[in-house]
Amino acid sequence: MNSVKIPRRRAIIDRRALAERIAALAADGGAQANRMGIVDAAKESMAAGRAELEKRLSEKPSAGHESAAGHAFLTDQVIRTLYDHVVTDLYPGGNRSTGERIALVAVGGYGRAEMAPHSDVDIAFVTPGKPTPWCEQVIEAMLYYLWDLGLKVGQSSRSIEDTVRMAKSDVTIRTAMLESRFLWGDQDVYDEGARRFWAEVVKGTEAQFVAEKLEERNARHKRMGDSRYVVEPNVKDGKGGLRDLHALYWIGKYMHRVQSAAQLVDAGLLTTREYRTFRRAESFLLAVRAHLHHITGRPEDRLTFDLQREVARRMNFAERTGKSAVERFMQYYFIQARHVGSLTGVFLAQLDDQAMAQRKARGLLAGFRQKARILSGYRVFGGKIAAPDKDDWFRQDPVRLLEIFQLAEEHGLEIHPDTMRTATRDQKCIDHDVRHDPRANALFLKLLTGRVQAETALRWMNEAGIFGRFVPDFGKVGAQMQFDMYHHYTVDEHTIRAIGLLAQIERGELKGDHPIASELIPQLDSRRALYVATLLHDIAKGRGGDHSVLGAEIALTLCPRFGLSDDETELVSWLVRQHLLMSATAFKRDLADPKTITDFVEQVQGLERLRQLTVLTIVDIRAVGPGVWNGWKRQLIGDLYELTEERLRLGHKRRHRSDIVAMKKDKVRGALGDKADVLDRLSDTFDDAYWIAEPEDIVALNLVHYAAATDMDHDLSIHAEYYPARGATLVTVIASDHPGLFFRIAGAIHLAGGNIIDARIHTTRSGRAVDNFLVQDPLGQPFSEDPQIERLEKSIRDALANRIELVPQLAARPLPRTRAASFDVRPRVFFDNKASGRFTVIEVSARDRPALLNRLARALFEANLMVTSAHITHYGERAVDTFYVTDLTGQKVTAADRLRAIEVALLDAASDQRQAETEAA
Known part of the structure; x- marks a missing residue:
């Protein structure tokens, strides 16, 4: 795209020395006899050149242009040397005809002289007419040499006529030829092909080409996540990546015949300052791509979590207070991606203005200007x-x-x-x-x-740098990523998306996805407070402390500045401080436990706060990324809102436990329809805790299932079906209750390929276990196909009948190396004897992995604990599993030495070392 000065070229490759070595081998016994020696000589030169370029990149780790040009130069020299050898030693022609001519043309990225260490070598062999036998021999020999060198060659062999014809009909070929560069061979053939390309292919098709490239760009962005702020970006094809810069150059070249990016300034498409930004972003992205290729030894263009740390280290990014080296590196990456986006916007708008001006100048009303x-x-x-x-x-x-x-x-x-x-x-x-x-x-x-x-307007303001200037605290989180697998976007992009979602909900556009939020927003006393809280909820991230606490303090300063009242300021500060409270309660606590609601009500204290917090929680989760918000989370947030709203509204007049159970039974009777007689048969079989814990639709399913198992005198009954309300499969196991039942079922579900997202364990008054599990596949989808459900049921049946040995089978399952392995997640165990009136609540945070729940449940069983409910929450690479437990006598666990022993057992079960030892055994 631009000529780059490459220092000390002979240190990369000495073409003369290589040519002399090849000539000597060809003279000593013949070119065919010494073919592998010639290949080895070229290979050694390539390897030495690549090693030199890698060394230079390590010394100047951000010199992307120099690295890319160096690899193109190295490839050029090897191909030129081999071509000279082929036409001199293998297929010499004394008096070749006019048809026995070939132009070697570099196309695509190679044509721009921009190559990463493992880029494809895109080369066109162009002949004046139909290739003669001599041309075919030379091309074949060249290709075999390039393949023997281990190069991935994208090649074509065409006449000038064929090249022009195909470029007219195929925009991909047209783009490749647009970037063509004479490499070696016959210059006249190349010049004639270039002349015809511009005269016959390009002329008159400028508008069509621009439209096709923009459509192609939009489709590529959609494939890559349609955001330049995804946390594992594709450096080449992602939004804000190299391909976006290339598109600007292609369009500029097609429209204005520019020969370098610098000439986009002369064409009026970029200012001098914007061109400098263009070059700076391009050099950085090229450097990142080169490091990725060097690290992986392959053409890897995706900046995945496991590679980000190493690229950051190679590019000399250092840790700072509150930000790791990798977070600082990725923040700089996203700043460059933002610059690419801004350049694209002004470039295309300027192009549109130029096109409009030309259309006016040519039209009948050229002298008329609309006012x-x-x-x-x-x-x-x-x-x-x-x-x-x-x-x-x-x-x-x-x-x-x-x-x-x-x-x-x-x-x-x-x-x-x-x-x-x-x-x-x-x-x-x-x-x-x-x-x-x-x-x-x-x-x-x-x-x-x-x-x-x-x-949209806030995003424009952010990309112009004005947002961060006006709200400096927001500027500090600009382009800041969070190095985890849970958050899909940078902090500023996540925040702007959350504001956009809030506006969509308020306009009534997302009633199907967010019925509660759509209903609540019109009831708010201050919509301004909600929007400002959404803006500020993550504003203190990356400062080395609790971002909720720090953000609440920032809100006390910013809200009066924005013009909010004292009451609104206090509300916003509280919302920012507590913006994680509702999700933590809904996902990690048992909503059927009265103490859970009591504690939550004490924190919220009012209906306005509850409504504001509910909407903020919903948009915060939804804006994290695609697929994070689901039916299960919608149900839990909705349940917590309704239970809290009732408690706040009724206060001390709230319904007693018996009233709640009676209401639930009435609803279940309606859900059962013509099967309502099972309710009368089994009403007293289940205690009040069961009736309060389970939603009426699951109770209705359980009762029918339990009645059938009883009528058929089944000791073990397993039923699985798709449960759309939670976007999961409901697995119910009815069996004689015995210690270890829970961890055995959990292990069996894992063996069948399932992940448990929620579990409730009940024992009837007759001593039978009724255990409900919500299960998804590893991609977060329900098991809905009959073979999948049959596999689940068979695995559980076999495990409980001791037809399989769980521990060896689980250990024998290959553990895939997931992206979670890129993160350092230290297991932690927390005990809470105040969160429930009846149970000790144990929360285990650890690296997410298959069978984690099984190992933790087994450790609890071996510690002589009874598990009543389990709640599993995933935060990317980290899982938080919460258990409500008692000892064998039904009491809380309070003794310090006992708690310490349980903690040690759970940490051992959750540790990576324990897993590795289990697999080795």
């Missing part, structure tokens, strides 16, 4: 808002840097690229005085709570 309307001093034309033609417009009044985005949001407009450029340039005009200007803060709050396109 722009004026909006608060700004020009609005063609769906875009633009500042007046004054270079110091924003400098005269920096509050206008907020005003332009607020107007764009309110009226659903785009911002003209020239105005966006000027705003980005003048962002530093936002200083202390502007931040504390009441008009500026009123505009910002109006934008934040806008009902049209707040998410």
Whole structure:
């Protein structure tokens, strides 16, 4: 794309020395006889050159352009040497005809002279007409040499006529030829092909090419997650990656015949400053890609968790207070990706303006100009808002840097690229005085709570650097990733997405996904408080402390500045401090335990707080990433809201336990329909704890199942079916209760390929166990196919009948090396004897892995504990398993020495070392 000066070229490869060595081998016994010696000579030169380039990259770890150009230079020299050898020693031609000519053409990335260490070698063998036998022999010999060198070659062999014809019909071939570079052979053939390409293929197809490349780009972004802030980005093909920069160059070259990225400035598509940003981002991304190839020894372009640490180390990123080296490296990566996005936006908008101007100039009404309307001093034309033609417009009044985005949001407009450029340039005009200007803060709050396109406008403002200037605390989390598998986006992107989701829910667009939130938002006393709390909930991440506590303190400062009242400020601060409370309670505590609701009510203390916290919790979880919000979480959050709302509304008049059980039985009777007689038969079989713990639809299923098992006198009865309310498979096991039943069932479910996400263990008054498990496959989907369900049931049956030995079978299962292995997750055990009136609550946090629940449950069994319920929550690489337990006498566990022994056993069960030893055994 640009000529890059490569220092000390002969240290990479001495082509003359290689050519002389090959010539000597060819002369000594013949080229065919010494073919492998020639291959070895070229291989040695390639290996030595790559080693030199890797050494240079280690010395200058961010020199991406130099590395990419160096690998292209090395490949050039080897191919040129081999071609000279082939036409001199293998197939010499004394008086070759005009048809016996070949141009070796580098295309694609190789044509740009940008190669990573393991890039494909894309090469076209172009002949003036149909290839002659001599041409075919030379091409075949060249390909065999390149293959023997271990290169992955993308090759084509075509005449000039065929090349032109195929480029006309195939945009991929057209793009490859667009980047063609004469490599070796016959220069005249290359020149003729290039002339015809520009005259016959490109001319008149400019608009079509741009449309196809943009459509191709959008499809690629969709495949890659459609965000430049995904935490495992693809450096080449991801949004904000190298391919986006290439697309700008392709379009510029096709439209304006530019020969380098620098000429995009001359074409008026980028400013000089933007071009420098272009080169800086490109060099960094090329360097990252080169490191990835060196580390893996293959063409790896995805910056996965297990590679991020090593790339950060190689690129000399160091740890800082509150941020690890890998987090600082990834933050810098995302800043570059953001720059790529900004460049793409202004580039395409500028291109669109140029095209519009050309269409007007050629039209019948070329002399007529539609009049722009004026909006608060700004020009609005063609769906875009633009500042007046004054270079110091924003400098005269920096509050206008907020005003332009607020107007764009309110009226659903785009911002003209020239105005966006000027705003980005003048962002530093936002200083202390502007931040504390009441008009500026009123505009910002109006934008934040806008009902049209707040998410889009905030993202524009963020990418222009204005968001972080106006709210410096937000600027600190700009492009900041969290090095875990749970969060899919950077902190700023997650926050902006959460605000967008909030606006969608408020507009009534997500009633199906979020019925409770859609119902609650209109009931709020202050929607402003909710939007500001959503903005601030993660604003203190990366500071080395509890981000909830630190964020609550920041809220006390920022909310008055934004213009919120004292009551709203106090509410926002509380929401930020407690924004994880509801999810932690819903997912890690037993909602059937009255103490759970009592403790939660004591924290919330009011209906307004409950409503605000519920909506904030929902958008926070949903904005984490695709697939994180599911039916199971919706149900748990909904249950907790309803139970808390009832307690707050009724207060001391709340229903007694017997009233709750009676209501539940009435609902179950309705759900049973014509099978309601089983309720009368079995009503007293289950104690009150069962009736309170299980939802009525599961109770109805259990009763029918239990009645059938009793009628058929089955000692063991297993039933599994898809349970859409939780997006999982409900597995119910009815058996004679005995110690160890729970961990055996858990192990059997794992052997069948299932992951348990929730479990409730009940014992009837007649001494039979009724255990309910919610199960998903490793991808978070339910078991819904008949063979899957049959496999689940058979595995449990075999395990409980002792037809299989669980421990050896579990140990024999190969443990896949998952991405979780890239993280250091130290197991932890917490005991809470205050969270429940009847049970000791044990919470185990450990690296997520198959059969973890089975090992923990076995450790509890061996510690002589009775498990009543288990709640399993996944946070990416980390799992948190919560157990409600008693000792064998039904009492809480309180003795310090006993608790310590249980902790040691659980830590041993959860440790990676224990797992490795089990597998080895």
